[in-house]
Amino acid sequence: MISLSQLQKMKQQGEKIACLTAYDATLAHWVAEAGCEVILVGDSLGMVVQGHRTTLPVTVDEMVYHTQMVQRGNGHAWCIADLPFMSDADLPTVLQSASRLLKAGGANMVKLEGAERVLPMIVALSDLGVPVCGHLGLLPQSVLKNGYRVTGRDEASAQILLEQALAVEAAGAEMLVLECVPSPLAAKITEALSIPVIGIGSGAQTDGQVLVLTDMLGLTVGKAPKFSKNFLAEANSIQDALQAYVFAVKNAKFPSPEYEV
Ligand code: KIV
Numbered sequence: 118m119i120s121l122s123q124l125q126k127m128k129q130q131g132e133k134i135a136c137l138t139a140y141d142a143t144l145a146h147w148v149a150e151a152g153c154e155v156i157l158v159g160d161s162l163g164m165v166v167q168g169h170r171t172t173l174p175v176t177v178d179e180m181v182y183h184t185q186m187v188q189r190g191n192g193h194a195w196c197i198a199d200l201p202f203m204s205d206a207d208l209p210t211v212l213q214s215a216s217r218l219l220k221a222g223g224a225n226m227v228k229l230e231g232a233e234r235v236l237p238m239i240v241a242l243s244d245l246g247v248p249v250c251g252h253l254g255l256l257p258q259s260v261l262k263n264g265y266r267v268t269g270r271d272e273a274s275a276q277i278l279l280e281q282a283l284a285v286e287a288a289g290a291e292m293l294v295l296e297c298v299p300s301p302l303a304a305k306i307t308e309a310l311s312i313p314v315i316g317i318g319s320g321a322q323t324d325g326q327v328l329v330l331t332d333m334l335g336l337t338v339g340k341a342p343k344f345s346k347n348f349l350a351e352a353n354s355i356q357d358a359l360q361a362y363v364f365a366v367k368n369a370k371f372p373s374p375e376y377e378v
Contacts, residue, residue: 121291127324128312133369134324135155136157137362138159138330140166140186148330149190150192151362152363153359153363155327165336165338167179173261176201176204179201180204184223196225198226198228200229205229208241211229215227226291228250232281233281240288242289251290251293254269254295254297267297269298291312294317298316298320318342318345318376318378326366333362
């Protein structure tokens with residue numbers, strides 16, 4: 118299995134990290150087989166698997182169920198599982214939720230959204246030996262309050278985002294997802310941090326990329342996000358599309374400027 122130290126070494130050596138979401142054993146198998154070093158069992162499953170309008174209804178039990186399936190199919194990729202909405206409401210709850218994702222689900226790392234509020238949780242999880250991935254920028258779990266909006270466009274909010282990223286790293290996070298952050302700011306944050314930064318809709322200069330699997334296979338119901346590309350459109354099979362994505366990420370061909378937010 119890919120280890121955290123291998124991912125850290127990839128950052129140091131400037132080798133791009135390829136990540137996709139997966140929610141079941143078969144697709145997790147092919148995602149890993151295509152060369153993705155990281156699989157994210159995202160709470161996006163609430164929308165793309167369960168058909169909800171947001172990620173909010175997803176439960177820890179459902180995340181455990183999908184993580185178990187993914188880990189049965191996943192050959193070697195590092196597996197991150199999302200802590201779903203309200204499973205990180207307070208310290209005892211987040212410890213219990215993370216414990217279930219690792220012990221019952223078989224995840225290698227948990228991901229949680231936000232900045233100041235989650236810092237003590239990152240410290241506590243990290244102290245217990247739980248690898249943590251932060252998630253800044255657009256926060257799907259806060260959609261009711263903030264909407265799906267790009268953050269960090271002006272100087273003041275860009276500075277806040279940079280400071281939040283540094284704080285997440287200082288708290289003990291071992292990886293960070295940046296969602297819909299302007300490309301120059303994402304590049305600056307990536308350079309400032311020593312942990313791998315994985316971007317989605319955040320330009321090509323992050324240490325790696327992640328996309329929602331259904332988006333990159335052209336299966337989005339409704340309007341596809343501007344930052345996503347349908348890799349199946351120019352491929353002969355799902356396996357070819359996955360390999361084309363990994364090749365494009367590894368060679369910094371994706372995302373090209375047309376996919377920037
Ligand atoms: O849930 C998810 O799929 C995610 C990605 C959008 C990064 O968090």
